[in-house]
Amino acid sequence: MRKATLCCFLLAMYAGKLFAQNPFITDQFTADPSARVFGDRVYVYPSHDIPPAPGKGRANWFVMEDYRVFSSTNLTDWTDHGVIITQNKVPWVKPDSYSMWAPDCVYRNGKYYFYFPSTSKDTTKVKGFTIGVAVADKPTGPFVPQSEPIANVKGIDPNVFIDKDGQAYLYWSQEHIYGARLKENMLELASEPFILGELPTKGLKEGPYVFERKGIYYMTYPHVENKIERLEYAIGDNPLGPFKYAGVIMDESPTGCWTNHHSVINFKNQWYLFYHHNDLSPDFDKNRSIRADSLSFNEDGTIRKVIPTLRGVGLTSAFGKIQIDRYSGISNEGVSLSFVDTADRFQGWKAKFSSPDAWLQYNNVDFGKIKAKSVALMVTSDEGGTLQIRSNSPAGPVLAELTVPASRTWTPITAKLSGAPTGIQHLYITQKGAGVAEVDWIAFK
Ligand code: FUB
Numbered sequence: 246m247r248k249a250t251l252c253c254f255l256l257a258m259y260a261g262k263l264f265a266q267n268p269f270i271t272d273q274f275t276a277d278p279s280a281r282v283f284g285d286r287v288y289v290y291p292s293h294d295i296p297p298a299p300g301k302g303r304a305n306w307f308v309m310e311d312y313r314v315f316s317s318t319n320l321t322d323w324t325d326h327g328v329i330i331t332q333n334k335v336p337w338v339k340p341d342s343y344s345m346w347a348p349d350c351v352y353r354n355g356k357y358y359f360y361f362p363s364t365s366k367d368t369t370k371v372k373g374f375t376i377g378v379a380v381a382d383k384p385t386g387p388f389v390p391q392s393e394p395i396a397n398v399k400g401i402d403p404n405v406f407i408d409k410d411g412q413a414y415l416y417w418s419q420e421h422i423y424g425a426r427l428k429e430n431m432l433e434l435a436s437e438p439f440i441l442g443e444l445p446t447k448g449l450k451e452g453p454y455v456f457e458r459k460g461i462y463y464m465t466y467p468h469v470e471n472k473i474e475r476l477e478y479a480i481g482d483n484p485l486g487p488f489k490y491a492g493v494i495m496d497e498s499p500t501g502c503w504t505n506h507h508s509v510i511n512f513k514n515q516w517y518l519f520y521h522h523n524d525l526s527p528d529f530d531k532n533r534s535i536r537a538d539s540l541s542f543n544e545d546g547t548i549r550k551v552i553p554t555l556r557g558v559g560l561t562s563a564f565g566k567i568q569i570d571r572y573s574g575i576s577n578e579g580v581s582l583s584f585v586d587t588a589d590r591f592q593g594w595k596a597k598f599s600s601p602d603a604w605l606q607y608n609n610v611d612f613g614k615i616k617a618k619s620v621a622l623m624v625t626s627d628e629g630g631t632l633q634i635r636s637n638s639p640a641g642p643v644l645a646e647l648t649v650p651a652s653r654t655w656t657p658i659t660a661k662l663s664g665a666p667t668g669i670q671h672l673y674i675t676q677k678g679a680g681v682a683e684v685d686w687i688a689f690k
Contacts, residue, residue, distance in 0.1 A: 271593055290329075320512070338366060495551045556571055621657050
């Protein structure tokens with residue numbers, strides 16, 4: 246194959262592919278992830294934050310003009326399927342409202358129903374937010390929006406749950422959480438909406454997400470119990486309750502991201518929580534990024550609290566760029582993170598090693614059956630240093646030792662491996678002796 250043809254082939258192969266841990270979409274802002282399993286893939290329908298700009302929405306607030314969809318078969322490699330709905334192509338939406346907030350999507354009888362909130366252009370019919378539906382034959386669209394929003398619904402954050410008997414329910418929020426039955430057509434309410442009143446009464450509640458497991462109905466929602474949102478849940482015997490408060494799924498963001506918004510799925514016999522945080526925009530929490538972590542249950546059906554991780558879920562191929570700054574663990578001292586380029590945070594993070602014996606652990610690296618022969622690290626350093634790649638523990642077998650040159654230019658360095666790891670490995674990058682070294686990624690060959 247000629248060189249140019251090979252380049253085009255590789256570009257085409259990787260176009261629209263995203264490889265990541267947490268957050269798992271890092272080339273744009275995403276929020277409010279509604280994850281769904283359709284067939285053998287997980288589809289995530291987030292909302293799409295964009296930075297505020299003059300003439301685009303309200304300053305210092307959420308600015309959202311469209312929705313995209315992402316999918317994956319392994320929760321590691323994500324495909325961006327592009328824009329599915331845009332504010333100025335929905336007949337009932339005020340075209341310059343930039344208020345395409347948290348959506349949801351469900352499958353029923355051969356069709357995909359995408360529910361989304363926005364501001365109506367006709368304020369004589371409904372003031373503020375209401376909720377509309379768009380319908381498609383495939384999970385990635387094309388989605389055709391209905392000409393009018395769903396009658397009798399005022400609020401945001403739609404969520405649809407279809408029970409085992411086929412009855413569908415729509416939930417949404419407006420200060421409180423509302424619920425109603427949906428008609429068979431999935432486009433109209435079949436009952437009067439009512440407030441699910443047994444949930445905590447003080448503090449904003451929004452973003453409802455209902456699922457069922459072993460006969461228990463879980464009503465999960467972000468709630469401002471203190472100053473910002475945390476994820477809570479309540480349980481009941483019926484999709485519309487009554488629900489009894491049962492606990493916290495995820496505590497408030499340690500760095501103060503005011504919102505959180507989530508969904509829960511079971512994929513290949515493992516439960517997952519999808520949620521968001523403002524990883525790529527630490528100074529402005531209206532530009533968020535979506536994340537996923539494993540979720541598990543106690544014997545009695547209660548949910549174990551999920552501690553957010555950087556490593557996220559899924560395996561990482563040993564032979565791609567392993568972004569070790571999304572680590573599983575680090576030593577108490579000597580490892581710190583920062584953006585590769587603060588002027589372009591979408592370039593991600595780097596890990597800095599700055600004291601003897603500092604270590605960073607990165608779990609679930611998949612070597613498969615291929616015997617790796619060498620390792621490459623992209624490094625920079627003010628004074629130079631020595632790094633080791635080990636397996637199993639910070640004191641485990643040394644797979645490679647690399648001298649990091651003193652150079653402020655990002656430089657790839659390589660070393661032969663002393664062993665030939667196969668299968669799934671937990672790796673450790675350790676610092677030997679004094680010095681300082683910054684690492685963008687590592688990759689095996
Ligand atoms: O993304 C805009 C709003 O922020 C969502 O609709 C809420 O749930 C909160 O995440």
